[in-house]
Amino acid sequence: MVNGKCRVLVNILMILIGLSFLFPMYWMLNISFKSKSEVYDNPFGLPRQWVFNNYRDALEKFNFPRYLSNSIIYSAGTIVLTVFLGSMLAYCISRMNWKGKGFVLSYISMGLIIPVQVVIIPLLIMTRSFGLKGTRMSLILPYSAFALSSCVLMLYAFFRSLPKELEEAACIDGCNIYQAYFRIVLPVIKPAITTQCVLIFMNTYNEFFLAFILGAEDKIRPLTVGLLNFFVSIGVSHWGQIGAAMIITSLPTIIVYAVGNEQIENALTARVALK
Amino acid sequence: MGKAHIGMLTDKVITMNKFFGNKPAIFIFAFPSLLLFTVFVVYPIFPEILISFQKNDGFKSMGYVGFKNYADVLQDKTFWRANLNTFIIVFFSTFIALPISLLFALVMDRLSDPMKRFFKFSSVFPAVLSVTVIAQMWIAVYEPMWGLLNSILRALRLNNLALAWLSDSRTVVPAIAVAFLWQYLGLNALLFYTGIKAIPKTYYEAAMIDGAGFFKASIKITIPLLQDVTKYLLVLSILGCMSQFAHVRIMTGGGPGDISRTVVYQLYYVAFSTSDFGRGCAIAIIFVIECLILTFIINKFVAQERIEF
Numbered sequence: 104m105v106n107g108k109c110r111v112l113v114n115i116l117m118i119l120i121g122l123s124f125l126f127p128m129y130w131m132l133n134i135s136f137k138s139k140s141e142v143y144d145n146p147f148g149l150p151r152q153w154v155f156n157n158y159r160d161a162l163e164k165f166n167f168p169r170y171l172s173n174s175i176i177y178s179a180g181t182i183v184l185t186v187f188l189g190s191m192l193a194y195c196i197s198r199m200n201w202k203g204k205g206f207v208l209s210y211i212s213m214g215l216i217i218p219v220q221v222v223i224i225p226l227l228i229m230t231r232s233f234g235l236k237g238t239r240m241s242l243i244l245p246y247s248a249f250a251l252s253s254c255v256l257m258l259y260a261f262f263r264s265l266p267k268e269l270e271e272a273a274c275i276d277g278c279n280i281y282q283a284y285f286r287i288v289l290p291v292i293k294p295a296i297t298t299q300c301v302l303i304f305m306n307t308y309n310e311f312f313l314a315f316i317l318g319a320e321d322k323i324r325p326l327t328v329g330l331l332n333f334f335v336s337i338g339v340s341h342w343g344q345i346g347a348a349m350i351i352t353s354l355p356t357i358i359v360y361a362v363g364n365e366q367i368e369n370a371l372t373a374r375v376a377l378k
Numbered sequence: 379m380g381k382a383h384i385g386m387l388t389d390k391v392i393t394m395n396k397f398f399g400n401k402p403a404i405f406i407f408a409f410p411s412l413l414l415f416t417v418f419v420v421y422p423i424f425p426e427i428l429i430s431f432q433k434n435d436g437f438k439s440m441g442y443v444g445f446k447n448y449a450d451v452l453q454d455k456t457f458w459r460a461n462l463n464t465f466i467i468v469f470f471s472t473f474i475a476l477p478i479s480l481l482f483a484l485v486m487d488r489l490s491d492p493m494k495r496f497f498k499f500s501s502v503f504p505a506v507l508s509v510t511v512i513a514q515m516w517i518a519v520y521e522p523m524w525g526l527l528n529s530i531l532r533a534l535r536l537n538n539l540a541l542a543w544l545s546d547s548r549t550v551v552p553a554i555a556v557a558f559l560w561q562y563l564g565l566n567a568l569l570f571y572t573g574i575k576a577i578p579k580t581y582y583e584a585a586m587i588d589g590a591g592f593f594k595a596s597i598k599i600t601i602p603l604l605q606d607v608t609k610y611l612l613v614l615s616i617l618g619c620m621s622q623f624a625h626v627r628i629m630t631g632g633g634p635g636d637i638s639r640t641v642v643y644q645l646y647y648v649a650f651s652t653s654d655f656g657r658g659c660a661i662a663i664i665f666v667i668e669c670l671i672l673t674f675i676i677n678k679f680v681a682q683e684r685i686e687f
Binding site: 113114124125127128130134142146184188194195198199200201207211213216217218220221223225227229244245252255270274280283284305309311316326328331334345352353357360364367368371372375 | 390393394395397398399400401403404406407408410411412414415417418419420421422423425426429436482485486488489490493496497498499500501502503504505506507508509510511514515516518519523524525526529563564565568569572573607610613617620621623624627628642645646649650655658659662665666669670673
């Protein structure tokens with residue numbers, strides 16, 4: 104890439120490839136303003152006649168506020184549970200003196216290689232026998248359990264890099280271990296916690312499989328599954344409304360990504376950067 | 379004075395040992411997560427093994443049937459077809475998608491900062507969208523009449539290549555694989571790129587003096603030094619492909635017929651559509667063994683030595 108011509112060529116190519124990742128979403132936006140028939144004879148050009156009703160109709164048939172609030176409840180619940188419990192376990196393994204912490208570390212790492220799909224059948228039976236079926240907890244608990252492994256391992260690596268003087272000072276000041284942990288240590292690892300929150304949010308908000316099977320009742324469906332049901336109910340005929348529903352569902356994510364893409368990228372790559 | 383100092387030090391060590399050896403605190407810190415993890419991740423494997431030897435409709439067991447469920451699964455052509463499909467997706471991911479991501483990352487490293495930002499932003503964008511949106515979008519891309527792919531092919535006067543991608547048994551699995559892998563192409567590139575950034579620049583200086591260009595430096599220096607990241611991404615993407623369900627469910631529902639089912643789709647179908655939980659559990663056990671074997675192989679043969687910079 105020494106000479107200029109080559110450089111320009113590579114830049115143009117990379118811009119085109121970059122745009123190709125954005126194009127489908129732009130296309131859906133475009134389609135969402137078209138009438139049912141215009142999609143077929145003018146799939147790519149700008150709408151000849153702008154149809155805004157698609158959005159109104161999609162929102163009427165598709166209970167967006169309910170699904171969105173479910174998705175947010177699932178993500179928030181999973182984040183709170185996983186980060187609260189996971190950080191405590193990570194701290195306990197990295198700092199406290201007890202036998203078996205090496206074993207616990209490998210035990211919790213097992214979660215990284217067990218895909219959640221494997222245990223779906225017993226999970227369904229368990230949620231029934233625990234009386235959780237049809238409640239939001241039936242998703243939050245397994246989500247948190249499966250999110251724990253990577254949370255604990257990453258925070259463990261982070262805690263190990265902290266100097267022990269932190270707690271020594273706290274100890275001298277008369278703190279007990281709980282105070283030292285919640286008042287001194289936790290605030291120090293805030294960046295790592297933020298990273299965990301972003302990671303867990305991305306995974307939970309977009310999770311499909313568990314939600315599809317355990318969240319079968321409409322009132323507890325998150326967006327991913329609710330949207331699929333809308334697509335199925337509408338058939339493949341009315342792409343204007345399909346496009347509108349896609350844009351509505353993606354809008355929160357797009358806004359969050361547009362504002363915080365650098366933080367999101369950092370969170371997504373934290374695992375590799377940490378090594 | 380020296381003695382007093384040592385005394386103080388040992389006092390401090392003893393206090394800190396007490397501080398960190400507080401038994402009730404250890405229990406309170408460790409137990410809740412371990413309980414949650416055990417109940418929802420580890421424990422379910424046991425009832426699963428039991429059910430795989432039962433005739434079970436999901437509500438009650440109708441007695442043990444030995445290895446019958448396993449024999450049924452292994453004699454089922456659809457199961458083998460689902461395995462083949464799953465491995466086609468794994469193949470696409472390992473030998474096509476990951477190398478493309480690596481190439482993106484290598485080029486990204488040489489781009490100017492604004493270009494880098496733009497490319498990162500746009501290529502990671504699909505990964506933050508929901509699978510339902512992406513999969514539905516790809517239905518539009520593959521739409522036979524006005525879809526993006528066929529429109530491009532027709533514009534290039536390749537009319538006979540414009541197929542009904544998702545209802546043609548020859549193209550449906552690769553078509554799903556492309557849609558699925560496309561979503562994470564940019565994210566994987568970003569992960570490779572993060573690995574590249576961690577390589578100290580001094581490694582390249584000697585190569586530059588020798589006049590090594592982009593390709594030579596990449597092949598001789600960057601790619602070998604990236605082996606830890608490569609291994610991590612291999613495991614991640616292979617497990618992701620093995621458990622592929624969402625794109626198949628949304629794009630084809632396993633069709634046409636049962637041609638595009640993956641292993642997890644087959645598991646879902648057998649357990650929830652035919653209410654045969656015994657056979658479903660047998661599939662799940664075979665599936666987890668397959669995943670463990672693949673993970674083991676990668677750990678055994680890729681990047682055995684850790685690289686420290």
